[in-house]
Amino acid sequence: xxxxxxQLVLAFTLVVLVAVGAIALLINRTTSTAFRQYxxxxxxxxxxxxxxxxxxxxxxxxxxDGIERLLGEGILLAGPVRGPxxxxxxxxxxxxxxxxxxxxxxxxxxxxxxxxxxxxxxxxSAEKSRALTISETDDSEVLGYLLLSWPxxxxxxxxxxxxxxxxxxxxxxxxxxxxxxxxxxxxxxxSQSLTAPLQRLAAAARAVAAGDLSQQVRLDGSDEIxxxxxxxxxxxxxxxxxxxxxxxxxxxxxxxLRTPLxxxxxxxxxxxxxxxxxDESEVSRLYDETRFLxxxxxxxxxxxxxxxxxxxxNLRVTDVGQVIRSTTENLAPAAEASEVKLAAQVPxxxxxxxxxxxxxxxxxxxxxxxxVRYTPSGGAVSVTAREADGSxxxxxxxxxxxxxxxxxxxxxxxxxxxxxxRARENRKAGGTGLGLSVAQSLVEAQxxxxxxxxxxxxxxxxxxxLPCA
Numbered sequence: 497x498x499x500x501x502x503q504l505v506l507a508f509t510l511v512v513l514v515a516v517g518a519i520a521l522l523i524n525r526t527t528s529t530a531f532r533q534y535x536x537x538x539x540x541x542x543x544x545x546x547x548x549x550x551x552x553x554x555x556x557x558x559x560x561d562g563i564e565r566l567l568g569e570g571i572l573l574a575g576p577v578r579g580p581x582x583x584x585x586x587x588x589x590x591x592x593x594x595x596x597x598x599x600x601x602x603x604x605x606x607x608x609x610x611x612x613x614x615x616x617x618x619x620x621s622a623e624k625s626r627a628l629t630i631s632e633t634d635d636s637e638v639l640g641y642l643l644l645s646w647p648x649x650x651x652x653x654x655x656x657x658x659x660x661x662x663x664x665x666x667x668x669x670x671x672x673x674x675x676x677x678x679x680x681x682x683x684x685x686x687s688q689s690l691t692a693p694l695q696r697l698a699a700a701a702r703a704v705a706a707g708d709l710s711q712q713v714r715l716d717g718s719d720e721i722x723x724x725x726x727x728x729x730x731x732x733x734x735x736x737x738x739x740x741x742x743x744x745x746x747x748x749x750x751x752x753l754r755t756p757l758x759x760x761x762x763x764x765x766x767x768x769x770x771x772x773x774x775d776e777s778e779v780s781r782l783y784d785e786t787r788f789l790x791x792x793x794x795x796x797x798x799x800x801x802x803x804x805x806x807x808x809x810n811l812r813v814t815d816v817g818q819v820i821r822s823t824t825e826n827l828a829p830a831a832e833a834s835e836v837k838l839a840a841q842v843p844x845x846x847x848x849x850x851x852x853x854x855x856x857x858x859x860x861x862x863x864x865x866x867x868v869r870y871t872p873s874g875g876a877v878s879v880t881a882r883e884a885d886g887s888x889x890x891x892x893x894x895x896x897x898x899x900x901x902x903x904x905x906x907x908x909x910x911x912x913x914x915x916x917x918r919a920r921e922n923r924k925a926g927g928t929g930l931g932l933s934v935a936q937s938l939v940e941a942q943x944x945x946x947x948x949x950x951x952x953x954x955x956x957x958x959x960x961x962l963p964c965a
Contacts, residue, residue, distance in 0.1 A: 502687075512679030516672045527664055547642070550599075550630055554639050560607040563599060567608055598643040600627070607640075619643070693721045697728060709736045753792065756785040795930035799910065802937035809852045809941060813965040816849045816856065816888055817842040820879055823860045827868070835873035838864070841880045849888050849962040851942045856962065859938050859946075860890065862931045863958045867894040871955075886964050887944065893957040899950040907948055908936045935960075 553566050599608040604619040619627065619641060627641035693716055700711040711732050713725045763782055766772040801807045824840040831838035849856075860879070867877045871894045880891045899907060911929040939946040939960045946960035 507683075509676065509679045509683050512683075513676055516675045516679075520668045520672050523668060527661070547628065547630060550642065551632055551639065554630075555632075560599065560601055560640060563608050567597060567599070567610070596644065598623075598627075600624075600641040600643070602638045602640055604641065690721070693725060697721075697725060700728065700732075704732060704735070709739055753789070756789050760785050792930070795934050798934050799930065799937060802934075802941060807937065807941050809855060811850060811852055811942070813848050814851050814853045814856065816851070816881065816890070816962065817846045819853055819856050820860065820881060820890065823857050823864065824879055827861065827864050830865075831868050831877065834868055834871075836868050836871050837876040838868065839876070839878050841878065843882065846881055847883055847888060848965040850965040851944075851962045855938045855942065859935045859960065860892070862935045863892040866931060867892050867896070867956075867958075870894065871896040883964070884961070887961040888964060889959055889961050891957055891959045893955065895955040898952040898955055899948065900952055904948060904950060908932050908946070 549566060550563075553563065554560065597608070597610045598606055598614060598619075600606045600619050604624060606614045606617050606619065609615050623643055624641060627643040629638055630640045630642055631638050693713070696713050700713045703711045709732055712729050715722050715725050715729075760782055763772060763778065767774050767778065772778055798807070820840050820842050824838055828838050864877065864879070871877055875895050877892065877894045880893070882889055910933045936946050939962075943963045944961040946958065948956060948958050950956035
């Protein structure tokens with residue numbers, strides 16, 4: 497983490513250094529150029545003679561034709577530029593400091609350039625903005641543009657002017673140094689603010705890896721790091737809940753396994769000791785215990801495969817209406833034996849679903865067996881189906897005792913039973929306490945969802961959906 501902090505400080509400082517350097521260079525160059533242009537233009541404006549000569553020439557000639565003769569004779573400048581302005585062919589013969597001269601007409605076309613490079617071209621917008629506008633008066637028509645420039649850095653400037661530019665450069669260097677120092681300080685502070693929550697997050701992650709799932713990190717601000725911290729807290733909360741459920745399931749499973757094993761062990765021991773006779777009724781009772789163990793192991797295996805994402809499904813286009821009719825017909829004798837009326841209502845135009853028909857039968861059978869088991873004699877259980885939002889919704893409804901509102905959120909939890917007495921009845925009837933959990937896993941594996949609606953004293957309705965084919 498310290499390495500990251502150093503990298504952040506260096507990166508921030510480098511960015512500041514590059515930005516300050518680029519800005520300083522641009523300001524220095526722009527200031528030097530503008531200052532030299534200002535000194536030159538001020539000299540021309542102070543004397544006024546040069547511009548007046550150009551205006552007089554244009555009034556006399558009506559154009560700028562032959563202007564090189566006038567400029568070749570020289571234009572007197574005031575200020576730091578002393579002496580005549582040389583023409584191209586007399587640059588080295590004229591006294592005074594050299595100034596590059598460029599004259600353009602009213603349309604910006606260059607008619608004279610003492611360097612001989614730009615004649616016939618047009619002034620750029622930047623050049624035109626720096627040029628002196630030539631006109632009879634300030635409000636009169638523009639006759640042309642006069643552009644003066646120094647050919648080299650420091651050339652054409654007096655001692656005072658050069659000192660001014662040097663002081664400007666010193667100020668820029670000092671400002672750059674201060675900016676870099678501030679960049680270092682701000683980079684250190686910024687890196688600290690960024691790495692501190694990451695350090696806390698890393699420490700919490702190491703604690704979770706060591707087995708402490710209660711870890712929570714402090715949320716600071718609303719940036720991306722805070723979002724990561726929030727996600728971490730949500731993860732540890734979920735892991736804690738999963739661990740609680742796992743421990744409860746292990747304990748409940750051990751309890752469920754212990755009961756039939758104890759019965760088997762005790763009865764077999766009694767048979768070996770001659771206490772119980774080895775008759776058909778005793779063997780049948782022991783066989784029922786082994787069947788319960790087998791169902792419990794099968795349910796646990798189904799849940800383990802579902803949790804691992806390895807549940808095998810044979811998905812295909814399935815006539816869910818036929819699945820409902822065949823399942824209810826197969827369970828009708830058991831319902832009649834419990835004096836419960838079992839009926840199915842399937843629309844004729846019910847669309848096919850994309851699912852595993854064997855798994856759908858497994859889910860539907862589980863729900864129907866539970867509904868019949870907890871419906872009193874003379875009650876009724878119904879199966880209905882309808883199309884809803886690109887899915888087929890199946891519903892298993894009974895008019896039994898219903899489920900308390902506080903118990904509804906837990907009905908799909910593994911080995912959960914609201915009433916111990918009811919759990920014993922379920923155990924005697926062959927239930928493992930995992931049927932609804934298995935049903936939920938099978939429905940969700942096929943792209944659907946399952947839920948329950950219940951009113952205490954009026955009955956319950958379990959609904960699940962399957963996607964249309």
